[in-house]
Amino acid sequence: MRIIGLLIVIAFGSLLRYGVFFFPEWGDPASPPSLHVSPHYIEEAIAETAVPNLVTAVLADYRGYDTMFETTVIFAAGLACFMLLRVLQRQVPECRLYRHIPTGITLRIEKGGKLPTESGSFERIDSNWVPHDLIIKSTSRFITPFLQIFALYVIAHGHHSPGGGFQGGVILGAAVIMYAISYDLRRSIQRIGEQATAVLGSAGVLIYAGTGALCMVLGAAFLDYGALAGLLGVDPVMARSHGMLIVEIGVGIAVSAVMVWIYYNLSSAGRHDEGL
Amino acid sequence: MGVELFSDIASKYNYLGVVILMMIGLYAMIAKNNLVKKIIGMNIFQTAIILFYVSTAAKRGATIPIIRHGHNGHGHEVIHAAEYINPLPHVLMLTAIVVSVATLGVALALAVKVYHQYGTLEEDEIRGQLRNK
């Protein structure tokens, strides 16, 4: 296998190496990609969409249709991980372990047994439980709000600076993932349940597709945000800018929810127990 | 000839880097035995293609594709295409990165499932188990 692999790889590599001889020079301003389609984006985007970040303008407007499916791909991945890994047959485990948080004493409750009355001060743990590090816990508690605000900023400010729905959504999801790592998965699922992540994931993509469909209902082409001008009370160019903001928010919601969803399923192999 | 070759390499070394990375990724996917290693190779292969696209966008003497003075509504200055890097490949590659992380998620989910089934991530051991059945 190793030798076959090496041969295939060398053949493939030398074929590509041969092709590189005939490429335009790297960074050449006169190469076709710099001359044919892109000048229109660079020169006209701000007049046509009022968005200075060209990448956002092209991403969410000129090629907004691609981006809708990009979000759908992520959503499909979330669904796929759920379908592949999630174990839903809940058999009652032989015994459950509960830890009394103030004292650190662990209770072992056999099948059918009930918890003592003060259940608020107990937490469910697994047999491979290890105490979580205080430093990590407090640091993550300190960082999380800033991370979330930064994520919102990235989503909202994608028109003017690098960023946008996707990056912001991942950061927002990462904040939850960090919480789930530094505390434990059960607690994170209590806050943001599996159902919430799944429904939010589809809702995010639905915001995107729905915006496009709304444009269609208003008589323009699918995703032609200019049609929203009357609804938003601005001129068509600003309507494009606002339309992009709406879909970026949809992307942000979908991506953050799905990232958390994938993490839940992957980190507990679908059992939704203590996780990492 | 030698000088020409050297100047060719010097002006396109980035594309050569792409080729090398692709070879690394492809080699890992074909020849490695461990499933997680294959997944890493797959990701390297995909990022190499992303690097290729980003390289096609580069433009000497140009800046990042965010219009200056664009914050207060419509810019009044004339914008020259030569001043800004081509944004189109960047857009495409944002999509490709997303696709690669989606593929990664599904691949890892499948790998975890395979591990639960066979108790190993090595392909030859799995094949051996299947043959013994």
Next chain:
Amino acid sequence: MIWELDFIILTLVIFSGIAAITVKDLLSAAILFGAYSFMMCLLWAIMGAVDVAFTEATVGAGVSTVFFVAAVFHTTRDSKD
């Protein structure tokens, strides 16, 4: 675009890529892959693709590495190659 810097980082990218697929321990491979992604993100930032670099930093170096670690946690760290 500073080509010297670009060249150095490209070399680092290639080496971390090779390291990620040759190291025996899968957890190390995951972390090396994170390093690879991060170098790649720097490379793209140098080439002016700020949005792509940002995405790679959050996705490739961030979430992907977490996914890898999660998967390795539920499988095994050992690998024969």
Next chain:
Amino acid sequence: MENLSPHFPALIIIVPLIAALLTSAAGWLNRRLCFHFAALGLFTSLLVSTGLLASVLDKDVILYRLGGWPAPWGILYRIDRLNGLVLVVIFFIAFLNLIANKRTVEESFPEQLGGFYALYVLFVTGLSGMVATGDAFNLYVLLEISSLTGYALIGIGHERAPLAGLNYLFMGTIGASLYLLGIGFLYLMTGSLNMTDIASLLPGFYGSPVMVLAFLLCMTGLFIKMALFPLHAWLPNAYSFSPSASIGVIAPLTTKVMIYVMIRMTFDVFTPDFSFKMMHLGEVMVWLAVAAIIMGSLFALAQTRLKRMLTYVIIAEVGYMVGGFWLGNRMAVTGAVLHILNDAVMTLCIFLAAGAVVYQICGDDFEDLKGLFRKMPISMAAFTVAALSLIGVPPTCGFFSKWYLISGGIAAGHYGFVVALLFSSLVNAVLFFRIIEIGYFEPFSEGEGGHGVHHGPPAMEIREAPAGMLACLLLAAVSLIVLGIYTGDIVTRIIDLAIPPAI
């Protein structure tokens, strides 16, 4: 209806997409709605695509600007006669299979209905988008949607399914990445992503090695995805271990849509001039196809399980279409295009029948099939029709596409291809008559009962598949014959006009 008709090209993709999202959400809120959302979405798309085909028959080509941007800057949808037809087939098959497998899905995934149906509908969305799009990069994104959902639909099966799904994922990702790289090469040379625009710019680069490489990369990527012979290794395991509900849509559609995409790329992007006359690939491709047909048939002979045997038949069928297409004369290309259509419906019918059998007797070893005609007469009748069509017996549609392919092969003077086709028909005859024989002439696996049903209690009573499954199966079988009868119309009114005059 009237004011919506200009939006039809977008609606065929948007409706199933939104239906998939609603299905997934419904899975968490009210599980009973899932099936209805999915079925409604696919049925609407089927209606819309039929309307689209009707209007494209008069109008030649329908263009739709997504986002309202003109061609090279925005994404364009381009519906012509050929992909209008393919779209109808996609939705027809997806809808029929969905209805047929309602029961099996509910039994296999009682708690994950929403997830399964959403994946299913997203898979169909991706395929139909690939067929409709006029943008080379958009095609990649949709390809990844259909592939990712396909990996999941396969990986949720039993036994070796996760491993097969993972192998499929590796191969599929290499294929899609090679396609992406090929598009990147084209972009580097032309600076455009729109298919028509690329085609208009390419004549300046006909001699360039980069263009040849781009062509080779795109084609290799697509060949991996369509499982052409030396690159087919992922297919048999992936298809034989996945649940019947997923395989009923994946097997008929994936390979055929990839073949359509290959036709689209060669005609609309690389232009027939370049692909057929300048690349000198035709001969090589036809011999590869011959190898695919012969090897697929031989492997199929060696199998002892029904579903696994059928997967090798699919590999041979891929060879038919690829070979016919690369023969490059009008007759053979017509045959290849017609065979996309026919083979999709044939595969649907045969896999539905196999699914019904597996559902009822919980196994697909040839040993288990004994006495099946008595047990499930209607399903086996449909199975026989599909088998006759795969062999190529006249009233069924399989005969006509094979006729075109063989005449094309003779016209091109490529007798190797003709022999391979005849050989494969012969092998198919052997394969299917063997199964029919097992099902018909060996009614009792145990000795009790002797010679008939009147000795005591009947050892085998009729245990047909559920009514919904049976109705869909019959509909598929009937449509095989209907397609056969209307072959002339399909060829003269649609396919003839869709093939560029240069061929």
